[in-house]
Amino acid sequence: MGTKLCGRCKCVKHIGHFAKDRSRYDGLTHHCKICKAELRAEYYREHKARTYLESVAYRKAHPDKVRVYNQTYMKKKKAKEDMYDR
């Protein structure tokens, strides 16, 4: 007792290397703390890259929409400014 197999790196580690997780049958997370940190870092990296690529792809796929959006934004902005000039 006192040790647990990590589901990711497949290392048997002392339970101190696992975070507590009450939803699991043994009260500990499936991955060791090191793997958890790595998974989180990976997720953020992928997530960030994906959202960036998606926005670039969207702009490429719908240049007209983006242009219309920018135009309406500028018009609204100008209308607001004109209002204050009066």
Ligand SMILES: [Zn+2]
């Ligand atoms: Zn691990």
